[in-house]
Amino acid sequence: MDENSRVTQEKSPENEIEELKIIIEPQSLEILLKTYKVLQKYKLCQECLGRQFSYLATGTDNSTRAQAILLTLTMEAHAALKKESLEYHTTLFGDRPLEILELIAIQSHFQPAFHVLLNYYSNTNQNEKKEYISPLFDSHNCDLCLNLLMPTNIKRICEEIEQETSNYDFENFLVGTYLNPKITNKEEDIRAQYGLISGESFKANLNRLVGKKLQQIFHKPTQYKQPDLQIMIDLRESMDPTYELHPKSLFLESKYKKFVRNLPQTHWHCHDCRGRGIDRRTNEICQTCHGSGDMYPSSVEDLIASVVLPYTRGKSAVLHGAGREDIDARCLGAGRPFVLEIKAPQKRILPLNKIMDEINQKFSKSIRVGPFSVVNKQKVINYKSDSEITEKSYHALVYLAQPISESFFAPRMELLRSQLMNHLVKQRTPLRVVHRRADRTRSKEIFEIQGKWIDARHIFFKIRAQGGTYIKELISSDNGRTVPSIAKIFGIPMLCVELDIVNVREIKNS
Ligand SMILES: [Zn+2]
Ligand SMILES: [Zn+2]
Structure with a gap:
């Protein structure tokens, strides 16, 4: 085969494109075609246009996607404008190149298309066309975002947010x-x-x-x-x-001791008026709380929060205790671990030691807190599930309904130790709380119990028991709802008149 015949058999690239135009799948131009169709009806900024194809191509952004599409359309139309070939017009969606360029410039505010038009109108002395299209280009307003996604507006939003978050x-x-x-x-x-x-x-x-x-x-x-x-x-x-x-809530962990009685762990709303201070039925001041809305004027939570909240500029604070003592029980010894949750805090970097000192000085008669540390939410969740595996030590002063002598007391105490220590007691939900908690029976272990006869009417007990044991009911039997009970074993009705929690600790290896 000689050189000449080989040349004539090879197709020129132009011929190949002509052939491709005939066999081309319509979908191959789908992105261009869809964009063109959408812009015939809607004005879209480049961000909103590019977003319609955001899952196509990676490592780029929406406005670049839109620019690629619009630039291709502009170049096609520009090429057609130069050729002024009728055949080419029809391949490009059947529209004239000038119409295409106007559409792209006006409907999606695309500078390159706009400039092609301006040059074309200048070269062909069509000033009236120039005056017609310029304001349309300038007044572009996206039908979807009303230009919110334009870079200048994104910048403004960010500046406003910077201002809002400065504290x-x-x-x-x-x-x-x-x-x-x-x-x-x-x-x-x-x-x-x-x-x-x-x-x-x-x-x-x-x-x-x-x-x-x-x-x-x-x-x-x-x-x-x-x-x-x-x-x-x-x-x-x-x-x-x-x-x-x-x-996000801020969680501060510490321990508290409580030196006074009648101070609840957490804020306690009046249950009659539900904290409103006004009786719903009579619309008069609530008789139960005398209008304060609270059952108790203060709480451990209130005292600690009153110091912490101003430092954090938070909305509110909630105390999550590792269990809770009764309102009239003190909490001594090493203190009870707790996490104070501060809701919506502005400040998260705090002078924790200063806060601790301030609380301890201000409320030295009623509470004392240990050093604070910042913890995460998981700690609170652990507290709730851990109360079962903590053990607590109590001091209880008990009043006897009948007088007893010390010689009566000693053998009963021996019996008590043998029947309770390292045994489980079954406790139905106490009558005093059954109105707000499910009535069910729990088994709790008593680890250690010691007693001292004070006088004919009083006994002092030291009790170490599993977390969640109802100690007052362990003593009184709560009308037989706790079995066995100290009252039952002694054979004498009795009542716990003072209760202190002296220690809370985790049970190891359980
Ligand atoms: Zn938009
Ligand atoms: Zn009330």
Whole structure:
């Protein structure tokens, strides 16, 4: 075969393209075609256009996706404009290249298309066309986001958030959005009409744009799981956003001792008026709490929170104790571990020792707290499940309904020790709490019991028992709901008149 015949047999690239045009699958131009069709009806900014294809191509962003599509369309139309070939017009969606360029420039505010048009109108002396298209280009307003996603507006949102969060301590954050359902509905409607199936949500788009920019401003990372600060952009009322800040609760662990009786562990609302201070039926001041709304004027929780809250500028505080003593019981010894949960704190970096000293000075007569440390929420969850595996030591002063002598006491005490120590007692929910807790029977172990005869009417007990044991009922029998009981073994009705918790500790190897 000679050189000449080989050349004539090879196809030129141009011929190959002509052949491809005939056999080309319509789907291959799907992205261009869909974009063109959508823009015929809707004005979309480049972020909102690119979002419709956000699951296609990685390592890029929505506006780059949109620019790639729009630039391809612009170049195709520009090429056609130069060729002025009728055949080419029809391959490009059957429209004239000038119409295509105008559509792209006006409907999606695309500079390169706009400039091609301006040059073309200048070269062909069509100034009236120039004056017609310029204001349309300038006044572009996205049908989906009303230009909220334009870089200048994202920047403004970030500046506003920076302002709003300036008083907050946080190591990481997360951006979220409350959206007006109208926006979602409109976008879903467009997607359904044009078969756009590769797009992320408006929310995800906005959250990412703002989140990325805030990372640079704050020099802090976003965190999806339990962020220190959740920043909500609120677009429910209008596209002029307002903001909500949701700081994660702060958990401070310590121990408390309680030196006084009649101080509940946590704030206790009046159960008659449910804390309102006003009787619902008569609309007069509640007789039970005399209008205060509280059963007790204060609590361990109230005292500690009154010092901690101002430091954290939190909304409220909740004390989670490792179990709780009765209101009239003191809590001595090493103290009871607790976690104070501060809700919605602005400050997370705190002078913990100063706070401890302040509490101990201010309330030295009623409570004392140990050093604070910052812990996570899991600690509170552990407390709730651990109360079963803690053991507690109590001091109880008991009043006897009948007088007894010391010689009567000694053998009864021996009997008591043999029947209770390292034995289980069965306790039905006490009558005094059964109105607010499920009535069921629990088994609790008594580890140690010692007694001392004080006088004919009083005995002093030291009791070490499993966490959650109802000690007053262990003593009185609670009308036979606790079996066995000290009253039953002694054969004498008796009542616990003073109760102190002297130690709380975890049971090892259980
Ligand atoms: Zn938009
Ligand atoms: Zn009341």
